[in-house]
Amino acid sequence: MASNPSDATVTAWIRLVRASRHALGVVEADLKAAGLPPLGWYDVLLELRRAEAPLRPLEIEGRLLLAQHNVSRLIDRLETAGYVERQPCEEDGRGQVVVLTSAGRDLLKRMWPVYRTAIQRHVGAKLSKSQAATLGQLLGQLLID
Amino acid sequence: MASNPSDATVTAWIRLVRASRHALGVVEADLKAAGLPPLGWYDVLLELRRAEAPLRPLEIEGRLLLAQHNVSRLIDRLETAGYVERQPCEEDGRGQVVVLTSAGRDLLKRMWPVYRTAIQRHVGAKLSKSQAATLGQLLGQLLID
DNA sequence: TAAGATTGAGCCGTCAATCTTT
DNA sequence: AAAGATTGACGGCTCAATCTTA
Numbered sequence: 259m260a261s262n263p264s265d266a267t268v269t270a271w272i273r274l275v276r277a278s279r280h281a282l283g284v285v286e287a288d289l290k291a292a293g294l295p296p297l298g299w300y301d302v303l304l305e306l307r308r309a310e311a312p313l314r315p316l317e318i319e320g321r322l323l324l325a326q327h328n329v330s331r332l333i334d335r336l337e338t339a340g341y342v343e344r345q346p347c348e349e350d351g352r353g354q355v356v357v358l359t360s361a362g363r364d365l366l367k368r369m370w371p372v373y374r375t376a377i378q379r380h381v382g383a384k385l386s387k388s389q390a391a392t393l394g395q396l397l398g399q400l401l402i403d
Numbered sequence: 404m405a406s407n408p409s410d411a412t413v414t415a416w417i418r419l420v421r422a423s424r425h426a427l428g429v430v431e432a433d434l435k436a437a438g439l440p441p442l443g444w445y446d447v448l449l450e451l452r453r454a455e456a457p458l459r460p461l462e463i464e465g466r467l468l469l470a471q472h473n474v475s476r477l478i479d480r481l482e483t484a485g486y487v488e489r490q491p492c493e494e495d496g497r498g499q500v501v502v503l504t505s506a507g508r509d510l511l512k513r514m515w516p517v518y519r520t521a522i523q524r525h526v527g528a529k530l531s532k533s534q535a536a537t538l539g540q541l542l543g544q545l546l547i548d
Numbered sequence: 549t550a551a552g553a554t555t556g557a558g559c560c561g562t563c564a565a566t567c568t569t570t
Numbered sequence: 571a572a573a574g575a576t577t578g579a580c581g582g583c584t585c586a587a588t589c590t591t592a
Contacts, residue, residue: 461574497575498574
């Protein structure tokens with residue numbers, strides 16, 4: 259029956275919710291303990307650096323699976339802190355572009371060692387390499403609609 | 404090196420964050436579309452019904468991995484809505500017990516068909532039975548400290 | 549009319565402080 | 571002092587409404 263998940267599915271669901279909550283909690287705690295901003299900030303700055311060009315809020319929204327108004331407020335905070343700047347978009351008068359500042363690049367460099375260590379401690383250390391690959395593959399399937 | 408996660412670990416981490424955010428978002432949306440309260444309410448009511456007895460806030464906290472103050476406010480909302488009642492704890496004067504009301508039992512019955520269908524649609528349908536079992540097992544490993 | 553983006557109001561989670569009982 | 575639980579203040583997210591430009 260299409261509407262009745264198997265026990266295995268229900269277990270996977272429950273553990274997805276708990277494991278992600280737990281892992282996000284401990285990684286965020288490690289960042290905070292190091293005096294660093296939350297993960298969401300890193301995500302935005304990393305996308306900007308990866309793009310090697312300014313991004314429109316709309317593009318950030320799509321890459322991070324965030325709602326438009328949340329991106330708007332996240333950029334507010336990043337701009338207030340000096341890690342990004344907003345500039346008018348030349349191609350589309352309605353839009354803007356978000357530019358990574360040098361302070362933003364510097365923050366990325368300071369956050370990565372802490373973030374990397376936290377990922378290894380709370381995820382990598384608990385799985386073999388092949389298990390990590392399998393987990394990534396299965397979670398990837400959940401992202402396909 | 405202990406602080407350097409493998410590429411497979413980093414991929415698993417990123418997909419854990421995205422897949423859980425995505426799956427939680429769509430399941431919550433299905434509940435909301437059916438005019439039902441959020442998942443957190445279901446979690447608390449289900450623990451109370453499973454226990455077949457009143458639970459202390461402390462016990463709910465442990466089972467759901469929530470912070471104490473969040474449990475306190477979640478119970479506030481559930482009590483205001485009439486799904487649980489707070490009663491003084493006879494064994495420990497500092498504590499309380501949370502009792503499931505008949506309206507709470509009824510809400511569980513109304514939520515489960517919608518919740519079940521959402522889990523199947525957004526998780527079960529995307530994995531084979533053995534994949535679901537593997538995913539559950541791997542996520543379980545992340546919960547062990 | 550629709551799309552990109554922002555804003556005000558309200559809800560929920562977080563932090564630190566507090567209260568009561570042990 | 572410590573544990574169970576709550577509270578006030580505040581930050582972030584969500585909803586609906588709004589503004590500007592296409």
